[in-house]
Amino acid sequence: MTLSRDQMAQRVAQELQDGFYVNLGIGIPTLVANFIPEGMDVMLQSENGLLGMGAFPTKDEIDADMINAGKQTVTARVGASIFSSVESFAMIRGGHVDLTVLGAFEVDIHGNIASWMIPGKMVKGMGGAMDLVAGAANIIVTMTHTSREGESKLLTECTLPLTGQGCIKRVLTDLAYLEIENGAFVLKERAPGVSVEEIKEKTSGKLICPDFVPEMEF
Amino acid sequence: MAGFDKRVFTYQEALEGLTDNMTVIAGGFGLCGIPENLIDEVRSMGVHGLTVISNNCGVDDFGLGLLLKDHQIAKIIASYVGENAEFERQVLAGEIEVELTPQGTLAEKIRAGGAGIPAFYTATGYGTPVGEDKETREFGGRRHILEESITGDFALIKAWKADWFGNLVFRHTAQNFNPAAATACRTTVVEVEEIVEPGELDPNQIHTPGIYVDRLIQGNFEKRIEQITVRAA
Numbered sequence: 001m002t003l004s005r006d007q008m009a010q011r012v013a014q015e016l017q018d019g020f021y022v023n024l025g026i027g028i029p030t031l032v033a034n035f036i037p038e039g040m041d042v043m044l045q046s047e048n049g050l051l052g053m054g055a056f057p058t059k060d061e062i063d064a065d066m067i068n069a070g071k072q073t074v075t076a077r078v079g080a081s082i083f084s085s086v087e088s089f090a091m092i093r094g095g096h097v098d099l100t101v102l103g104a105f106e107v108d109i110h111g112n113i114a115s116w117m118i119p120g121k122m123v124k125g126m127g128g129a130m131d132l133v134a135g136a137a138n139i140i141v142t143m144t145h146t147s148r149e150g151e152s153k154l155l156t157e158c159t160l161p162l163t164g165q166g167c168i169k170r171v172l173t174d175l176a177y178l179e180i181e182n183g184a185f186v187l188k189e190r191a192p193g194v195s196v197e198e199i200k201e202k203t204s205g206k207l208i209c210p211d212f213v214p215e216m217e218f
Numbered sequence: 219m220a221g222f223d224k225r226v227f228t229y230q231e232a233l234e235g236l237t238d239n240m241t242v243i244a245g246g247f248g249l250c251g252i253p254e255n256l257i258d259e260v261r262s263m264g265v266h267g268l269t270v271i272s273n274n275c276g277v278d279d280f281g282l283g284l285l286l287k288d289h290q291i292a293k294i295i296a297s298y299v300g301e302n303a304e305f306e307r308q309v310l311a312g313e314i315e316v317e318l319t320p321q322g323t324l325a326e327k328i329r330a331g332g333a334g335i336p337a338f339y340t341a342t343g344y345g346t347p348v349g350e351d352k353e354t355r356e357f358g359g360r361r362h363i364l365e366e367s368i369t370g371d372f373a374l375i376k377a378w379k380a381d382w383f384g385n386l387v388f389r390h391t392a393q394n395f396n397p398a399a400a401t402a403c404r405t406t407v408v409e410v411e412e413i414v415e416p417g418e419l420d421p422n423q424i425h426t427p428g429i430y431v432d433r434l435i436q437g438n439f440e441k442r443i444e445q446i447t448v449r450a451a
Contacts (some may be wrong), residue, residue: 016283025440046391046406047245047249047321047322048247048391048394049344049391049394050249050391055449056447056448056449057448057449058448058449058450058451059448060451062446062448063390063442064249064250064392064441064442064443065250065251065389065390065391065441066390066391067247067248067391067443067444067445068391070250070445071245071247071250071444071445072445072446072447073248073443073445073446073447076390082390082391082393083393084325084388084393084394084395084396084397084398085247085273085321085322085325085393085394085395085398086325086326086328086398087328087396088322088325089321089322089325089326092322093322093326093340094340106302112345119345122306122309122310123318124298124299124300124378125296125298125299125300125318126297126298126318126320126321126348127297127298127320127321128297128321128322128448129319129320130322130323130342130343130346130348131320131321131322131342132253134340134341134342135322135341135342136342143368143396159234159383160358161346161347162345162346162347163346164344164345164346165344165345165346166345201258
């Protein structure tokens with residue numbers, strides 16, 4: 001079975017550590033916040049200038065001056081700080097964020113990522129994605145293994161304009177968890193019930209499969 | 219003390235000297251912390267050919283989106299320009315020039331511009347379309363691109379409180395690009411929710427020192443919210 005969006009978020013959440021500062025991108029990465037393990041404290045960074053993003057406000061707490069990078073109304077948790085965009089990106093570009101989770105259109109065996117632009121379509125902009133992938137040492141990309149048309153999104157060479165070069169080492173798809181090492185995807189875990197054969201078939205870039213590939217555990 | 223009294227009392231006065239083809243840097247993230255009344259005044263003035271630097275470009279009927287209707291903006295430098303149908307139409311029709319810039323690079327370009335640093339190297343954008351035709355150099359075994367700073371003619375800023383001296387305090391995430399933008403232009407115009415008597419603001423708590431501020435006006439704000447998200451009480 002392919003992983004649901006929630007299961008993908010749940011698997012990513014297993015990579016969190018107590019005391020981590022984490023930036024979550026829009027989409028599946030945002031859901032990771034719902035699966036922070038019990039007893040673990042994680043501080044969420046929102047690149048518009050908030051470290052320690054809290055829950056959505058109640059109707060009475062809504063404040064136009066308090067939003068996240070997705071432009072949603074939010075609150076600040078205990079221990080939060082608020083600052084300028086300059087400060088926010090100093091944190092990101094200076095490598096101070098412990099983990100970044102973001103989506104992508106394509107990833108390749110060189111660790112390149114394409115996530116912001118499809119030529120011929122209206123281009124809305126990269127926002128903070130290029131800074132995040134260039135600045136973070138610890139990045140997890142979450143995406144479906146194939147496109148809606150069934151094309152592999154794990155490639156030998158990205159076909160779309162890049163967001164960053166050589167910066168991705170870990171990818172979680174709805175089929176597998178893979179790491180990028182020495183110009184290849186290395187299959188580390190497979191989704192429960194998904195065969196190594198299926199993953200091989202749907203991975204276009206070079207794939208190394210160890211003799212034993214464990215199923216993910218939740 | 220009058221020499222440090224930055225207050226003006228009409229929006230016409232606040233933007234006096236803003237003319238066609240100037241470069242304007244506006245604070246704000248989405249619709250949060252945007253100088254909404256100053257933007258409105260720019261629309262009323264009818265100036266054209268502006269180069270606008272802002273993280274986003276408002277929505278169709280609010281914020282910088284208002285300046286699109288009469289084609290007042292010739293070029294925009296921004297990191298994300300979704301949420302705006304008229305903008306999209308003008309881009310596809312080639313009626314407006316857009317320079318998409320990574321958000322952190324944009325913040326740093328403005329910061330560096332205000333600090334007198336003409337350019338800087340960053341790893342952000344190397345090997346991507348952003349890095350095309352830019353000088354590159356290796357530091358610590360990694361390639362970087364040279365990014366030029368940004369300065370402008372007018373900075374349009376929204377703060378929460380100010381004293382007459384133009385010392386500014388921002389509120390929550392309405393801070394965003396405002397403090398950097400306030401440093402990077404020849405004339406910095408700030409609109410605030412409240413102007414207090416000198417001495418009322420704690421010098422320890424000032425976000426933007428008055429030296430950067432030229433004109434200060436108190437306004438009334440709609441503070442529109444782009445996306446209301448709530449949890450059950």
